[in-house]
Amino acid sequence: MRQYHGPVFNYVTRVLSGDRALAEDICQEVFMRVYQALPGFDQRCQFTTWLFQVAKHRVVDALRARERRGRPALELEAAPQLYLAVAPPDADDGMDAVWQAIGSLSVDLKMALLLRDLVGLSYAEIAEALDTTLATVKWRIYKARETVVAELLREGYDFGHRPATTPAAAGHRH
Numbered sequence: 001m002r003q004y005h006g007p008v009f010n011y012v013t014r015v016l017s018g019d020r021a022l023a024e025d026i027c028q029e030v031f032m033r034v035y036q037a038l039p040g041f042d043q044r045c046q047f048t049t050w051l052f053q054v055a056k057h058r059v060v061d062a063l064r065a066r067e068r069r070g071r072p073a074l075e076l077e078a079a080p081q082l083y084l085a086v087a088p089p090d091a092d093d094g095m096d097a098v099w100q101a102i103g104s105l106s107v108d109l110k111m112a113l114l115l116r117d118l119v120g121l122s123y124a125e126i127a128e129a130l131d132t133t134l135a136t137v138k139w140r141i142y143k144a145r146e147t148v149v150a151e152l153l154r155e156g157y158d159f160g161h162r163p164a165t166t167p168a169a170a171g172h173r174h
Contacts, residue, residue: 001031004048007119008055014114015059017103026062030055045128052115052129063107094157101151105144112140113148 008030013023033054041050102110108130115126127137 004051005031008051011052011114011119012055012059014099014102014118015107015110016062022062026055026058030058033058046125048119048121049125049128052119052121052125053131056111056129056131059111060107097152097155097157098148101148101155102144104151105147109140109144109147112137113144116141 005027009023009027012026012030013020016023016026030051034051037054041047045053102113105113111130112126115121115129116123121129123134123137123141126141127134130137
Protein backbone atom coordinates (compact mmCIF):
# COMPACT_ATOMS: atom_id res chain seq x y z
CA MET A 1 0.00 0.00 0.00
CA ARG A 2 2.88 2.36 0.79
CA GLN A 3 4.25 1.92 -2.71
CA TYR A 4 1.01 2.39 -4.64
CA HIS A 5 -1.19 4.70 -2.55
CA GLY A 6 0.29 7.90 -4.04
CA PRO A 7 -0.05 6.88 -7.69
CA VAL A 8 -3.54 5.43 -7.19
CA PHE A 9 -4.72 8.46 -5.21
CA ASN A 10 -3.33 10.94 -7.77
CA TYR A 11 -4.88 8.97 -10.63
CA VAL A 12 -8.30 8.66 -8.98
CA THR A 13 -8.30 12.32 -7.87
CA ARG A 14 -7.50 13.52 -11.39
CA VAL A 15 -10.13 11.28 -12.99
CA LEU A 16 -12.65 12.68 -10.49
CA SER A 17 -11.60 16.26 -11.39
CA GLY A 18 -10.13 17.03 -8.00
CA ASP A 19 -12.70 15.51 -5.61
CA ARG A 20 -10.14 14.55 -2.96
CA ALA A 21 -12.64 13.29 -0.36
CA LEU A 22 -14.26 10.88 -2.82
CA ALA A 23 -10.82 9.87 -4.13
CA GLU A 24 -9.69 8.99 -0.61
CA ASP A 25 -12.82 6.88 -0.05
CA ILE A 26 -12.31 5.12 -3.37
CA CYS A 27 -8.63 4.46 -2.62
CA GLN A 28 -9.55 2.85 0.68
CA GLU A 29 -12.10 0.65 -1.07
CA VAL A 30 -9.64 -0.24 -3.83
CA PHE A 31 -6.96 -1.32 -1.38
CA MET A 32 -9.47 -3.27 0.73
CA ARG A 33 -10.77 -5.08 -2.37
CA VAL A 34 -7.24 -5.82 -3.56
CA TYR A 35 -6.21 -7.07 -0.11
CA GLN A 36 -9.27 -9.32 0.11
CA ALA A 37 -8.76 -10.67 -3.41
CA LEU A 38 -4.97 -11.05 -3.13
CA PRO A 39 -5.08 -14.81 -2.37
CA GLY A 40 -6.89 -15.32 -5.70
CA PHE A 41 -4.52 -13.13 -7.74
CA ASP A 42 -3.24 -15.50 -10.42
CA GLN A 43 -0.44 -13.35 -11.86
CA ARG A 44 -1.80 -13.56 -15.41
CA CYS A 45 -1.14 -9.82 -15.47
CA GLN A 46 1.16 -7.52 -13.56
CA PHE A 47 0.08 -6.45 -10.10
CA THR A 48 -0.02 -2.76 -11.10
CA THR A 49 -2.27 -3.56 -14.05
CA TRP A 50 -4.65 -5.45 -11.79
CA LEU A 51 -4.57 -2.71 -9.15
CA PHE A 52 -5.46 0.01 -11.67
CA GLN A 53 -8.13 -2.24 -13.17
CA VAL A 54 -9.77 -2.43 -9.73
CA ALA A 55 -9.38 1.36 -9.38
CA LYS A 56 -10.93 1.94 -12.81
CA HIS A 57 -13.99 -0.15 -11.99
CA ARG A 58 -14.46 1.61 -8.67
CA VAL A 59 -14.10 5.09 -10.26
CA VAL A 60 -16.61 4.22 -13.00
CA ASP A 61 -19.06 3.04 -10.32
CA ALA A 62 -18.60 6.32 -8.41
CA LEU A 63 -19.09 8.43 -11.54
CA ARG A 64 -22.28 6.53 -12.39
CA ALA A 65 -23.57 7.04 -8.85
CA ARG A 66 -22.75 10.75 -9.10
CA GLU A 67 -24.71 11.00 -12.34
CA ARG A 68 -27.71 9.25 -10.80
CA ARG A 69 -27.68 11.68 -7.88
CA GLY A 70 -27.20 14.65 -10.20
CA ARG A 71 -24.36 15.98 -8.09
CA PRO A 72 -22.15 18.38 -10.04
CA ALA A 73 -18.48 17.56 -10.31
CA LEU A 74 -16.04 19.56 -8.21
CA GLU A 75 -14.35 22.20 -10.33
CA LEU A 76 -10.60 21.70 -10.68
CA GLU A 77 -9.89 25.31 -9.69
CA ALA A 78 -11.56 24.70 -6.33
CA ALA A 79 -9.40 21.68 -5.53
CA PRO A 80 -6.13 22.08 -3.65
CA GLN A 81 -3.04 21.38 -5.69
CA LEU A 82 -1.85 17.79 -5.63
CA TYR A 83 1.78 16.89 -5.19
CA LEU A 84 2.78 14.63 -8.06
CA ALA A 85 5.98 12.64 -8.02
CA VAL A 86 6.42 13.34 -11.74
CA ALA A 87 6.08 17.13 -11.41
CA PRO A 88 8.57 19.35 -9.59
CA PRO A 89 7.14 21.01 -6.48
CA ASP A 90 7.77 24.45 -8.00
CA ALA A 91 5.90 23.72 -11.24
CA ASP A 92 4.78 26.95 -12.92
CA ASP A 93 1.24 28.24 -13.29
CA GLY A 94 1.12 26.66 -16.75
CA MET A 95 0.50 23.33 -15.02
CA ASP A 96 -2.83 24.66 -13.79
CA ALA A 97 -3.90 25.14 -17.40
CA VAL A 98 -2.68 21.65 -18.29
CA TRP A 99 -4.65 20.08 -15.41
CA GLN A 100 -7.74 22.08 -16.38
CA ALA A 101 -7.46 20.87 -19.96
CA ILE A 102 -7.02 17.28 -18.78
CA GLY A 103 -9.95 17.70 -16.40
CA SER A 104 -12.23 18.61 -19.30
CA LEU A 105 -11.53 15.35 -21.18
CA SER A 106 -14.07 12.54 -21.32
CA VAL A 107 -13.55 9.86 -18.67
CA ASP A 108 -12.24 7.31 -21.20
CA LEU A 109 -9.64 9.71 -22.62
CA LYS A 110 -8.70 11.00 -19.17
CA MET A 111 -8.19 7.49 -17.73
CA ALA A 112 -5.94 6.38 -20.60
CA LEU A 113 -3.87 9.57 -20.55
CA LEU A 114 -3.41 9.57 -16.78
CA LEU A 115 -2.45 5.90 -16.66
CA ARG A 116 0.22 6.60 -19.27
CA ASP A 117 1.55 10.03 -18.34
CA LEU A 118 0.85 10.17 -14.59
CA VAL A 119 1.19 6.54 -13.53
CA GLY A 120 3.60 5.41 -16.25
CA LEU A 121 1.92 2.18 -17.34
CA SER A 122 2.75 0.75 -20.74
CA TYR A 123 0.15 0.80 -23.50
CA ALA A 124 -0.41 -2.95 -23.06
CA GLU A 125 -0.89 -2.55 -19.29
CA ILE A 126 -3.37 0.26 -19.88
CA ALA A 127 -5.32 -1.85 -22.36
CA GLU A 128 -5.57 -4.61 -19.79
CA ALA A 129 -6.43 -2.24 -16.92
CA LEU A 130 -9.17 -0.54 -18.96
CA ASP A 131 -10.48 -3.77 -20.49
CA THR A 132 -9.99 -2.56 -24.04
CA THR A 133 -7.74 -3.13 -27.05
CA LEU A 134 -4.23 -1.82 -27.56
CA ALA A 135 -5.40 0.11 -30.64
CA THR A 136 -8.14 1.80 -28.60
CA VAL A 137 -5.65 2.80 -25.91
CA LYS A 138 -3.27 4.27 -28.48
CA TRP A 139 -6.12 6.23 -30.07
CA ARG A 140 -7.42 7.49 -26.70
CA ILE A 141 -3.99 8.71 -25.62
CA TYR A 142 -3.37 10.34 -28.99
CA LYS A 143 -6.81 12.00 -28.94
CA ALA A 144 -6.40 13.12 -25.31
CA ARG A 145 -3.00 14.71 -26.00
CA GLU A 146 -4.32 16.35 -29.17
CA THR A 147 -7.32 17.76 -27.26
CA VAL A 148 -5.18 19.05 -24.38
CA VAL A 149 -2.76 20.76 -26.78
CA ALA A 150 -5.67 22.32 -28.72
CA GLU A 151 -7.17 23.63 -25.47
CA LEU A 152 -3.83 25.07 -24.36
CA LEU A 153 -3.35 26.73 -27.74
CA ARG A 154 -6.85 28.26 -27.36
CA GLU A 155 -5.76 29.56 -23.96
CA GLY A 156 -2.76 31.27 -25.53
CA TYR A 157 0.07 28.83 -24.81
CA ASP A 158 2.36 28.60 -27.81
CA PHE A 159 4.87 25.91 -26.69
CA GLY A 160 7.70 28.04 -28.08
CA HIS A 161 6.70 27.41 -31.70
CA ARG A 162 7.24 30.15 -34.21
CA PRO A 163 4.88 30.70 -37.12
CA ALA A 164 6.19 29.12 -40.32
CA THR A 165 6.27 32.54 -41.98
CA THR A 166 9.21 33.84 -39.95
CA PRO A 167 12.62 33.63 -41.64
CA ALA A 168 14.08 31.44 -38.87
CA ALA A 169 11.24 28.94 -39.08
CA ALA A 170 11.00 28.84 -42.86
CA GLY A 171 13.99 26.53 -43.20
CA HIS A 172 13.00 24.30 -40.25
CA ARG A 173 9.54 23.00 -41.10
CA HIS A 174 8.59 19.61 -39.69
